[in-house]
Amino acid sequence: MTEMTTKPKADDPERAHLADVEDGCGCTEIWEHMSEARDEADD
Structure with missing residues (x-):
């Protein structure tokens, strides 16, 4: 595994x-960050 x-x-x-x-x-927190970025991209 690579760290x-x-x-x-x-x-x-x-x-x-x-x-x-x-x-x-x-x-x-990562999921929330990615979800917010996806929502912004949809606008």
Whole structure:
């Protein structure tokens, strides 16, 4: 298993959608972040 040791960078296209997620957050916070981003994209 590969462990990420650095925060995703906005210029990394595979991880840019996680750049604004706080370090140490759990799956619920990630889900909420992605859900909000999806809602904004629909507008």
